[in-house]
Each structure stands twice: as C-alpha cells, then as structure tokens.
Amino acid sequence: MVSALDSRAARIALAGRCTLAGTRMLDGGTHAWGGEVSWYPPGGRCRACGLGPAERAVQDDPWSCAAPDPAAEVGASAPVSALVGAWLADFAVRLLLGLSVPDAPLRVDAAGFAMPLSGTPLRALADPDCPLHERLPADVPVLPLDHEATVADLLDHVGVHEEPLSWAGFSRPVRRRAAVRAVTTRLRSAPASARLSALGVAPREVLPVARRDGSGLRYVELAAAGRERRGIPGDLTEARRATTEGVR
C-alpha cells in the first residue's frame, strides 16, 4: 500500500487498515521545505507506534486553499513535493521488483538539514501500547451480497444485537435542521433502503461488526460484484431489519 495522504489522521487510519490486513505500507509526506519517505514492513512498527492517545486522536484534516488559515503551517513547496514524490516512487519500484529499501525513514530538508536515513528502524518491534496491530482472523465469512446491496440486506445477515460499521463516516439523516452535519459509521443509522455503495462502502469490503455484549468486533466480507445471492429463505426477520429510521 502506497500512502501519499495529507494528514496524520488519514495516515493513522490507513496504518490501522494495513496492520489489520497484514499489508505493508510505504508512506510519503511533506512539510514546507522537506519531507520523509518511510517503509513499514508487516509485523513491525506502524505509523502510530510511539504516539500517545492524544496524538493518535488529532484530527488534522486539510483545509481548502480558498479559505487559508493564517495560523496554519505553510504548505509544501512544489520542488519539495516533486523530490519526495520521486523518492516515494523509487522505493515503490524497488519493492515491486523484490529489492530492499532502507529500514529507517528517509528524510530530506531543503532548508539545510538533510538527514537521509535516520530515526528508529521500522522493522523494530511494534509499540506494545499501539492499538493498531489487530489482525483479521483467517476465517472472515463472505456474505452472499455485494456493495450494491441495501442496508436492510446487510442487516438480514447480522444478529439483532450486532452493529455493522462502515470504515468511512457518512451523513446520518436528521429529522430537524442541525447546525452541524451528523456523521456516523453505524450502518443501522442509514435508511434501510440505502445502498452500501452510496454510503462509501467499497466492493468486496471487509466490514467490522461490533457486538453490544462487549465481546469486541467480528468481521464480514462482501461478495464480489455480481456474485451475490440475495433473499435466502428463512433468513429475514423484522428485528434484524430494524434501523434507527424504522423497519423497511
């Protein structure tokens, strides 16, 4: 997985998905006059290792160039972006060819503090306090429906006390005009007739399902598009179809 994201929050979210799937991650990032390319092999440290809970929770979403924030940091200069992008592409090609890349982050700084290959080797053991090292179980069940199925279709295949979640938040319907957009990942909050794809669910997505008895998460996988088998007899109950918007 090649990460070229523009916020720490997005990188941490992607790091969690990579460790969940056991996938390696190559990350590139920039600041005003420099940048960094880091390689995170499976089983080692991730982008969030070494960060405290408050740092992991920071929401530093990018802002529009049309509404500059005078207190915000200066964006990366174009030559620096090209420089870091070239290193990122070079590392990606080497990995695709089965060649090695440096263990430690590659850091460049056009302001005069070039520090190629410095910092903690990323093959080192993961931070035991980092919560992003859960792995998917080997036997994730594949549901007989794809990402074009509706929320009601999905609820037919989870227990009444289970809470299927999306990875990306979506706007939750609100009955009164709200000053702040209500965003949720609880798929039961969506209209029962809403298609999963319209809520940002990707093809063949693996969705987490929270269990309200406190026993943690389980996961379900959507079938490849066109391979769904909807309407399994005897699997429909009104209780399972109940969303916060009512029974379909």
Ligand SMILES: [Zn+2]
């Ligand atoms: Zn970690």
